[in-house]
Amino acid sequence: xxxxxxxxxxxxxxxxxxxxxxxxxxxxxxxxxxxxxxxxxxxxxxxxxxxxxxxxxxxxxxxxxxxxxxxxxxxxxxxxxxxxxxxxxxxxxxxxxxxxxxxxxxxxxxxxxxxxxxxxxxxxxxxxxxxxxxxxxxxxxxxxxxxxxxxxxxxxxxxxxxxxxxxxxxxxxxxxxxxxxxxxxxxxxxxxxxxxxxxxxxxxxxxxxxxxxxxxxxxxxxxxxxxxxxxxxxxxxxxxxxxxxxxxxxxxxxxxxxxxxxxxxxxxxxxxxxxxxxxxxxxxxxxxxxxxxxxxxxxxxxxxxxxxxxxxxxxxxxxxxxxxxxxxxxxxxxxxxxxxxxxxxxxxxxxxxxxxxxxxxxxxxxxxxxxxxxxxxxxxxxxxxxxxxxxxxxxxxxxxxxxxxxxxxx
Amino acid sequence: xxxxxxxxxxxxxxxxxxxxxxxxxxxxxxxxxxxxxxxxxxxxxxxxxxxxxxxxxxxxxxxxxxxxxxxxxxxxxxxxxxxxxxxxxxxxxxxxxxxxxxxxxxxxxxxxxxxxxxxxxxxxxxxxxxxxxxxxxxxxxxxxxxxxxxxxxxxxxxxxxxxxxxxxxxxxxxxxxxxxxxxxxxxxxxxxxxxxxxxxxxxxxxxxxxxxxxxxxxxxxxxxxxxxxxxxxxxxxxxxxxxxxxxxxxxxxxxxxxxxxxxxxxxxxxxxxxxxxxxxxxxxxxxxxxxxxxxxxxxxxxxxxxxxxxxxxxxxxxxxxxxxxxxxxxxxxxxxxxxxxxxxxxxxxxxxxxxxxxxxxxxxxxxxxxxxxxxxxxxxxxxxxxxxx
Numbered sequence: 001x002x003x004x005x006x007x008x009x010x011x012x013x014x015x016x017x018x019x020x021x022x023x024x025x026x027x028x029x030x031x032x033x034x035x036x037x038x039x040x041x042x043x044x045x046x047x048x049x050x051x052x053x054x055x056x057x058x059x060x061x062x063x064x065x066x067x068x069x070x071x072x073x074x075x076x077x078x079x080x081x082x083x084x085x086x087x088x089x090x091x092x093x094x095x096x097x098x099x100x101x102x103x104x105x106x107x108x109x110x111x112x113x114x115x116x117x118x119x120x121x122x123x124x125x126x127x128x129x130x131x132x133x134x135x136x137x138x139x140x141x142x143x144x145x146x147x148x149x150x151x152x153x154x155x156x157x158x159x160x161x162x163x164x165x166x167x168x169x170x171x172x173x174x175x176x177x178x179x180x181x182x183x184x185x186x187x188x189x190x191x192x193x194x195x196x197x198x199x200x201x202x203x204x205x206x207x208x209x210x211x212x213x214x215x216x217x218x219x220x221x222x223x224x225x226x227x228x229x230x231x232x233x234x235x236x237x238x239x240x241x242x243x244x245x246x247x248x249x250x251x252x253x254x255x256x257x258x259x260x261x262x263x264x265x266x267x268x269x270x271x272x273x274x275x276x277x278x279x280x281x282x283x284x285x286x287x288x289x290x291x292x293x294x295x296x297x298x299x300x301x302x303x304x305x306x307x308x309x310x311x312x313x314x315x316x317x318x319x320x321x322x323x324x325x326x327x328x329x330x331x332x333x334x335x336x337x338x339x340x341x342x343x344x345x346x347x348x349x350x351x352x353x354x355x356x357x358x359x360x361x362x363x364x365x366x367x368x369x370x371x372x373x374x375x376x377x378x379x380x381x382x383x384x385x386x387x388x389x390x391x392x393x394x395x396x397x398x399x400x401x402x403x404x405x406x407x408x409x410x
Numbered sequence: 411x412x413x414x415x416x417x418x419x420x421x422x423x424x425x426x427x428x429x430x431x432x433x434x435x436x437x438x439x440x441x442x443x444x445x446x447x448x449x450x451x452x453x454x455x456x457x458x459x460x461x462x463x464x465x466x467x468x469x470x471x472x473x474x475x476x477x478x479x480x481x482x483x484x485x486x487x488x489x490x491x492x493x494x495x496x497x498x499x500x501x502x503x504x505x506x507x508x509x510x511x512x513x514x515x516x517x518x519x520x521x522x523x524x525x526x527x528x529x530x531x532x533x534x535x536x537x538x539x540x541x542x543x544x545x546x547x548x549x550x551x552x553x554x555x556x557x558x559x560x561x562x563x564x565x566x567x568x569x570x571x572x573x574x575x576x577x578x579x580x581x582x583x584x585x586x587x588x589x590x591x592x593x594x595x596x597x598x599x600x601x602x603x604x605x606x607x608x609x610x611x612x613x614x615x616x617x618x619x620x621x622x623x624x625x626x627x628x629x630x631x632x633x634x635x636x637x638x639x640x641x642x643x644x645x646x647x648x649x650x651x652x653x654x655x656x657x658x659x660x661x662x663x664x665x666x667x668x669x670x671x672x673x674x675x676x677x678x679x680x681x682x683x684x685x686x687x688x689x690x691x692x693x694x695x696x697x698x699x700x701x702x703x704x705x706x707x708x709x710x711x712x713x714x715x716x717x718x719x720x721x722x723x724x725x726x727x728x729x730x731x732x733x734x735x736x737x738x739x740x741x742x743x744x745x746x747x748x749x750x751x752x753x754x755x756x757x758x759x760x761x762x763x764x765x766x767x768x769x770x771x772x773x774x775x776x777x778x779x780x781x782x783x784x785x786x787x788x789x790x791x792x793x794x795x796x797x798x799x
Contacts, residue, residue: 093591096587106591109591109639187584
């Protein structure tokens with residue numbers, strides 16, 4: 001008797017899910033291994049133990065004595081996916097509206113380990129995410145990199161201060177009001193109320209930081225304010241700036257501001273990147289392309305004038321602009337792997353697409369020593385897919401974080 | 411030096427005057443619970459000048475002979491309940507709305523000894539209250555231990571804990587901080603300033619005293635992410651926090667144990683999920699001190715529900731009496747009926763953790779403020795120590 005397909009799938013999933021993740025070695029055999037940044041291995045072998053990858057190789061890779069063997073014939077194993085710009089579900093508290101310039105507040109303080117978006121991310125193979133403060137402030141604060149599951153909240157954290165979020169465009173000026181002789185009874189009577197004002201606020205903040213940096217040259221112990229301290233780290237190249245800019249004018253402004261103060265910035269969301277390709281090449285900028293499949297403009301300021309194009313991701317690749325694919329702040333974003341699928345449909349090679357959601361974001365976030373690729377010594381963060389992950393019918397049968405199949409925990 | 415409000419002097423004066431002329435009082439009951447783990451059968455306490463002077467067999471025969479004896483017969487006499495941080499419905503006066511960071515404000519300045527809500531506390535067997543600034547401010551201010559009384563309330567301790575808050579209530583969209591990130595940053599910056607030398611204003615000085623161990627740091631935190639933030643702050647700056655609310659406490663149980671945190675739980679309700687109802691039991695098993703907060707009239711039911719869901723009776727009674735006193739370092743004066751403590755007690759017609767036991771009377775500082783006088787009428791009668799053990 002032939003079992004219905006879904007039962008067969010379920011049985012296969014159960015087999016992979018049963019693979020334990022304790023200290024005992026587990027060997028995943030006969031899978032197609034996408035290593036991340038390297039050519040794939042057919043009939044490959046992945047060996048894990050104690051939450052780490054012990055070995056990766058071809059069919060002749062030796063299995064440790066006593067290892068549990070999981071047959072993954074017909075399946076593909078990839079590194080756990082890395083979403084470099086991830087929107088938590090419970091993000092109402094991600095903007096500190098007490099001021100427009102809040103470089104020192106940390107999103108980690110408000111990130112709920114039980115956030116339901118982590119569960120959805122895990123189900124679609126995402127094991128690591130970069131979460132940033134919201135986009136309502138000109139300088140929003142410090143982002144962090146966390147795994148989507150951990151035995152305890154602390155173990156989820158890969159990088160506490162991973163980035164500084166800056167936002168261009170009209171989003172930070174929303175709700176602010178000009179004082180026109182009326183009674184000032186709200187903190188929102190303040191700058192910026194325009195796009196120009198947004199840039200002015202950012203420029204003033206970096207100006208202050210630069211001045212503080214210059215003053216402190218002879219006195220490295222001088223304590224700057226917490227916000228200035230963070231901004232000086234950006235100026236010194238010790239902290240990654242991520243500027244969320246969607247439309248052409250905002251992208252150009254983001255690049256101009258970075259050049260003016262001499263810091264490097266990653267461009268986040270960047271829906272109009274296809275218009276500023278020359279500038280991106282010239283400045284050697286990296287793009288975090290948010291939701292390439294989306295045809296609606298990201299963010300709450302719908303009138304920002306971006307013009308999302310399906311071909312953007314392929315154009316970035318053709319021009320050699322470093323990029324990663326993210327879900328970003330776009331409510332219309334698909335699961336991360338499906339965004340990569342969409343990019344392939346629009347001209348990106350499968351290797352580039354998978355690298356753009358695994359090893360490349362891991363490098364960008366400075367966590368590639370831990371995750372983002374399959375190599376001995378790295379965390380056992382990987383996904384067993386029912387088939388090629390870029391095949392629309394593929395499903396994540398088991399998703400492993402530190403060797404533990406987190407799908408089986410539900 | 412802080413100035414005390416005039417009523418404090420008046421209240422103190424009255425109490426002193428009353429004490430000089432008051433006769434000793436012996437109160438007898440079939441069971442006298444001196445503390446949850448110390449129960450006397452056919453017990454008695456001798457009250458002198460509002461305090462417990464002697465208990466049981468330690469009562470000198472001469473003093474007993476001269477005292478007024480009040481015999482409540484077949485009842486239980488238990489320490490009065492201590493209500494942990496509470497604004498007693500006076501949020502308007504206990505949340506300084508202009509700023510979120512006001513750790514140097516004192517709740518005692520807003521204490522109204524004639525407040526109706528205060529006068530109603532003895533009806534719920536509550537004899538002491540940690541009046542606390544509202545959790546609507548990130549750093550609300552300094553709490554006070556106050557008591558209800560027949561002739562108005564009194565201040566027992568003018569300054570107790572410092573109240574902080576990371577709850578949604580403290581994040582006000584109309585003034586900074588508007589977010590948990592901002593609230594954490596505000597507190598982290600302030601604690602860092604407090605830790606450095608002697609600088610800063612009176613607000614920082616209060617936090618410095620707290621970090622130095624001279625007052626407890628109380629943080630309102632309900633949800634997991636708020637609890638984690640509070641525990642992170644406590645770890646970073648090296649204090650053992652009292653966490654108020656703590657709805658998601660079970661999710662951080664190992665850290666609560668590790669960081670020696672204490673909890674003030676919201677009152678249990680019959681309609682709650684079983685996991686919530688069993689939380690006190692889980693905390694007790696893990697050795698995390700806890701007490702019950704919320705409305706005074708819900709305290710007893712909370713303890714009863716906890717017992718129904720596995721908590722042992724001693725711990726439950728302690729959670730109403732001794733534990734909150736210890737948690738706020740007021741055990742020398744409230745929370746038990748040991749010699750030297752205030753004569754604050756309630757009389758029940760049976761175990762107070764059985765809802766069928768009627769609440770007969772409540773005494774504060776040896777004065778009956780609720781309920782019935784003992785019958786027969788109290789008169790000076792010779793008493794022997796035979797029945798007191």
